[in-house]
Amino acid sequence: MNKHARIDKLLDDPRWQAVLERDPEADGQFVYAISTTGIYCRPTCPSRRPKPEHTKIFDQPHQAEKAGFRACLRCVPQRVETLQQQQSRLVEEACRLIRDNETAPDLSKLAEHAGFSMSHFHKLFKQVTGITPKKYAQSLRLEKLEQELTNNKTSVTEAIYNSGYNESSNFYASRNRLSGMTASAHKKGGTDIVLHYAIAPCSLGKVLVAATSKGISSILLGDDENALRDDLKKRFPKAAIAESGEEFTGMLQTCVAFIEQPQPHFDLPLDIHGTIFQQKIWQILRQIPPGETVSYAELARLAGMPKAARAVAGACAANPVAVVVPCHRVVRNDGGLSGYRWGVERKRTLLSKEKITADD
Numbered sequence: 001m002n003k004h005a006r007i008d009k010l011l012d013d014p015r016w017q018a019v020l021e022r023d024p025e026a027d028g029q030f031v032y033a034i035s036t037t038g039i040y041c042r043p044t045c046p047s048r049r050p051k052p053e054h055t056k057i058f059d060q061p062h063q064a065e066k067a068g069f070r071a072c073l074r075c076v077p078q079r080v081e082t083l084q085q086q087q088s089r090l091v092e093e094a095c096r097l098i099r100d101n102e103t104a105p106d107l108s109k110l111a112e113h114a115g116f117s118m119s120h121f122h123k124l125f126k127q128v129t130g131i132t133p134k135k136y137a138q139s140l141r142l143e144k145l146e147q148e149l150t151n152n153k154t155s156v157t158e159a160i161y162n163s164g165y166n167e168s169s170n171f172y173a174s175r176n177r178l179s180g181m182t183a184s185a186h187k188k189g190g191t192d193i194v195l196h197y198a199i200a201p202c203s204l205g206k207v208l209v210a211a212t213s214k215g216i217s218s219i220l221l222g223d224d225e226n227a228l229r230d231d232l233k234k235r236f237p238k239a240a241i242a243e244s245g246e247e248f249t250g251m252l253q254t255c256v257a258f259i260e261q262p263q264p265h266f267d268l269p270l271d272i273h274g275t276i277f278q279q280k281i282w283q284i285l286r287q288i289p290p291g292e293t294v295s296y297a298e299l300a301r302l303a304g305m306p307k308a309a310r311a312v313a314g315a316c317a318a319n320p321v322a323v324v325v326p327c328h329r330v331v332r333n334d335g336g337l338s339g340y341r342w343g344v345e346r347k348r349t350l351l352s353k354e355k356i357t358a359d360d
Contacts, residue, residue, distance in 0.1 A: 007052050015057050018043050019050070022115045024087070031077045032057050033069040040064035045075035046115030090114045091125050092304055095136065104137035136276070193239035197232060198248045199225050202256050204346045207322075208232060209248075209255045210241075215269030219255055219321040221342040235320065259323050262290045262354060266324045274318060277308075281315035282325045290326075290354040295333045317341055323350065 010016050018026035026043035033040035033056045040058065041047065058064040061071065061078040071078050094114060098104045105113075110133055111121035125133050195217065197210035202221075208228040210218040218235060222228045232241060251268060258266055266286075274282065284302050288294060294302070296309040296316075303312065316327035319341065328347045332338045340347035 003053065010052050010055060010057070013057065015043070016052065016055070019055070019057075022046070030057055030059050031061050031064050033064045033067065038069055039072050040069040040077055041072040042075040042077040044115060045072055045077070046113060047072070047074055087124055090116075094121075094125060094133065098133065098137050104133075107133055193236060195232070195236055195239050195241045196244035196248060197229075197241065198244045198252045199228060200252050200256050202259050204259060204342075204349060207256060207259060209252050210236075211248075211251065212271045215271035216251070216255070216321060216324075217271045217273075219324055221322050221346060255324075262323060262326065262350075264289050270321060270324070272320050272325075274315070274320075277303075277311065278315040278318055281312055282319060285316075285319075285325050285327055285329065288326060288329045293329045293331045293335075293351065295335075296330055296338075297333055299330055313338075329354075 015026065015030055015032075017023075018029075019032050022044045024044055029043070031040045031042060032050065034050045035054045035056065040061065056067075058067070065071070091114075094110045097110065097113065107118050107122060110125075111118045114121050114124075116124065122132065125136075193212060195210045195212060197208055197218075199206055199208045201207075204221050205223045206221070206225060206228060208218065208220040208222070208225075208231075209216060210220075210232055218232060220228050220231050222231070254268055272282070280303055281299065284299065296312050297306070300306050300309045300312045305311075312330075316330055317339075319325045319327045322328075322342055328340055328350045330338075337344055337347055337351075
């Protein structure tokens with residue numbers, strides 16, 4: 001077969017179009033080799049797209065190796081991945097780029113590195129992590145700031161600049177979008193935070209709902225009102241805490257109604273704090289619909305960290321808003337119930353109620 005006939009045949013092959021489009025669904029179906037480099041790649045390899053006259057397609061990696069080609073070190077074509085694994089890997093690479101650079105790469109560079117358009121990569125990143133690349137970068141800065149603020153020798157202003165903010169105004173704008181707590185309040189252990197709360201009966205005993213001016217910060221379950229108040233004070237030891245009046249009734253009733261009949265979405269704003277990892281786990285939990293459960297191992301895999309099951313359990317235990325962030329939907333690998341911050345019996349009741357509702 002002459003050169004032109006071989007090129008024409010390749011151009012008519014639908015697999016060539018999959019290479020040009022870096023089609024994720026083509027991964028594991030075939031590999032392509034480049035004669036000028038002696039390397040073979042996955043269809044989704046983010047390297048420069050090959051020219052047809054230099055390209056040959058093989059059904060299996062071993063066929064390419066037998067023909068004298070070596071595996072690409074960038075896309076590792078001999079290691080077959082599922083689409084979800086590949087997406088998690090690409091997003092993890094992007095997260096690493098953001099972490100390792102003092103100035104976070106912009107969306108176009110991250111998308112180019114992953115081999116996708118900006119819009120597709122933005123959607124993929126949010127799908128895997130629960131937040132956008134920009135918010136992830138902001139969260140990293142805030143996490144670094146929180147570490148700086150624990151140093152009693154560092155002022156708030158110094159901590160802000162040490163965390164990568166060029167101006168304090170940039171920090172306050174970012175912090176206000178992500179949290180209701182200011183840097184000074186964090187430094188003082190919550191001294192400047194004002195919390196209003198109310199307690200109401202529900203089918204699980206009693207529920208305490210507390211909120212800042214930004215949104216709900218705690219939904220706590222228990223049997224004793226004094227114990228619930230003590231729990232809130234332990235969570236916010238230096239905040240100004242006041243029992244709310246009638247103006248809090250609507251928010252309280254909405255929370256109670258959600259506990260009695262959980263819905264796929266909770267519409268009231270939240271003002272909850274945690275590490276980036278905890279926030280990621282809480283975001284994934286909120287995507288688990290009523291009536292369904294996942295194991296700790298499955299939740300770790302969904303987070304793109306399959307070996308972090310123990311850390312996942314810790315993030316569930318740190319959840320400050322019962323039912324709204326449904327950590328009760330996480331079970332053992334064998335399907336059995338495990339510990340629950342507000343008691344295993346409440347967990348059993350919630351799961352049973354949700355299953356009945358989902359089956360109707």
